[in-house]
Amino acid sequence: MNVPSTPSGWKRCFRNWLSLAGLIVAVGSGFAFILLFAIDLFAHQGNPYMGILAYVVAPGFLILGLVSMFLGAWLARRHQRQKPEGSPPHVLTIDFSRKRDQKILAIYTAGSVAFMLLTAMGSYETYHYTESVRFCGQACHVPMKPEFTAYLNSPHARVSCVECHVGSGATWYVKAKLNGVHQLVCALTGEYDRPIKTPVKNLRPAQDTCEQCHWPQRFVGNLDRTYSHFLADETNTAFTVRLLLHVGGGESGHGPPGGIHWHMNLANKVEYIAADDRKQTIPWVRFTDSHGVVTEFRTKDFKSDAQRSAPHTMDCMDCHNRPAHQFRTPNDAVDLAMSVERIDPAMPWIKSNVVAALVQTYPDEKTALDRIAFTLRSQYPKEPRVEKAIAAAQDIFQKNFFPEMKADWRAYPNNAGHMEWSGCFRCHDGQHKTADGKRTLKASDCNSCHTILAQGTGKELENLNVRGHDFMHVDAPYADFSCDKCHTGAFPR
Numbered sequence: 001m002n003v004p005s006t007p008s009g010w011k012r013c014f015r016n017w018l019s020l021a022g023l024i025v026a027v028g029s030g031f032a033f034i035l036l037f038a039i040d041l042f043a044h045q046g047n048p049y050m051g052i053l054a055y056v057v058a059p060g061f062l063i064l065g066l067v068s069m070f071l072g073a074w075l076a077r078r079h080q081r082q083k084p085e086g087s088p089p090h091v092l093t094i095d096f097s098r099k100r101d102q103k104i105l106a107i108y109t110a111g112s113v114a115f116m117l118l119t120a121m122g123s124y125e126t127y128h129y130t131e132s133v134r135f136c137g138q139a140c141h142v143p144m145k146p147e148f149t150a151y152l153n154s155p156h157a158r159v160s161c162v163e164c165h166v167g168s169g170a171t172w173y174v175k176a177k178l179n180g181v182h183q184l185v186c187a188l189t190g191e192y193d194r195p196i197k198t199p200v201k202n203l204r205p206a207q208d209t210c211e212q213c214h215w216p217q218r219f220v221g222n223l224d225r226t227y228s229h230f231l232a233d234e235t236n237t238a239f240t241v242r243l244l245l246h247v248g249g250g251e252s253g254h255g256p257p258g259g260i261h262w263h264m265n266l267a268n269k270v271e272y273i274a275a276d277d278r279k280q281t282i283p284w285v286r287f288t289d290s291h292g293v294v295t296e297f298r299t300k301d302f303k304s305d306a307q308r309s310a311p312h313t314m315d316c317m318d319c320h321n322r323p324a325h326q327f328r329t330p331n332d333a334v335d336l337a338m339s340v341e342r343i344d345p346a347m348p349w350i351k352s353n354v355v356a357a358l359v360q361t362y363p364d365e366k367t368a369l370d371r372i373a374f375t376l377r378s379q380y381p382k383e384p385r386v387e388k389a390i391a392a393a394q395d396i397f398q399k400n401f402f403p404e405m406k407a408d409w410r411a412y413p414n415n416a417g418h419m420e421w422s423g424c425f426r427c428h429d430g431q432h433k434t435a436d437g438k439r440t441l442k443a444s445d446c447n448s449c450h451t452i453l454a455q456g457t458g459k460e461l462e463n464l465n466v467r468g469h470d471f472m473h474v475d476a477p478y479a480d481f482s483c484d485k486c487h488t489g490a491f492p493r
Helices: 017-042 050-082 099-131 132-140 140-153 160-163 170-189 260-264 330-339 352-356 364-377 386-400 459-460
Strands: 221-230 238-245 270-275 284-288 292-297 450-456
Touching: 140 170, 140 386, 221 330, 330 352, 330 364, 330 386, 352 364, 352 386, 364 386
Parallel strands: none
Antiparallel strands: 221 238, 238 450, 270 284, 284 292
């Protein structure tokens, strides 16, 4: 009688179903890794989350498969040792002359091909999903909810996250991958800041991202803007300001450099040192003109030895620091809702009442929405228009307030202007002077960066003045630039 030869030692220990299942998982995950690596290598643009799939998830399954293989072998060997001495070893044998084994082989082959096909399709679709805005904003739902919501309501809502947060190029691509793994760990452990800290330290320079669409050479001319406000009085008095923003230009080939975008003049260089992580206190500024002449401006309390650090070269993000994740202040959000009559301006004290309801401290979103509705209904018990105002107020809260992450306009300074935050006057405050005290960075008047064409309400807005009106602060001329000392974003206008 012919006895089929059996493998000896550890080899026969691998011939068990657990080890074979581990082998399938290991082969499939290895195949997925190779496929993901190839997609990642030849992709048009890098994706930081691809690093999680290719270098964390796929290798994790590969290790799981290998562990299963050796665990099955160890259990088989242990089982064999516990059997009575002289007992024949249990060996999984495959004899293709038997129809049963032929069917098993056919099923195994078909299953393996299907598994590989599904792995390939799943890996490819997963790659594209990780490139999507939905993945970036919703995969880590709690920490990223504020930024994702603000992004959906921003002017950059059609620009994918990876275009700004990763961009092209191998160096930043690798950095993004490493940071993506770090973010995964933080999201799983819950060890993340509340609110998320800004500015993002590892965000690549604006020249590599913003300027791929916005050309500094083409920044030229003026912009006509109208801002509608309502005062926090009983009648919600309308007060509109029409401005001509002097955007200017930064490249002499398309017009004289000047205006707000003078700071991006390609022939000049502006550098500064910030005394805080949020870059709201700037005690030192250095300007190098097109001829190489260097001028330093500093505040009187700047200590060159204690505060000196590597200067930061000014770029777009120093003023436009919230281009895609801006949280509206309660004042601005309510003004907008009233200007489009989502909140009826004819309701007495509605401006101040809605703002007051929005800025209260709430433990979570559901509680906030309930209390906002209760508060406004209590203040207007017989007013049918209050329901529309409640809906608008709740919508404002959901888009701009996130109690779980302690995120709202107060957590994120917006430097594009100088109303609620110092913005421009971090430098142009009159406190930055040259060593001889003869030159200062203070702007000369309100018309330095914008011309007030008209202001007020009704017929007053027809009184256009191309040379610019003196700014009327409600009912009197006002020339002090420190708007943010009173206008905190919730201060009634």
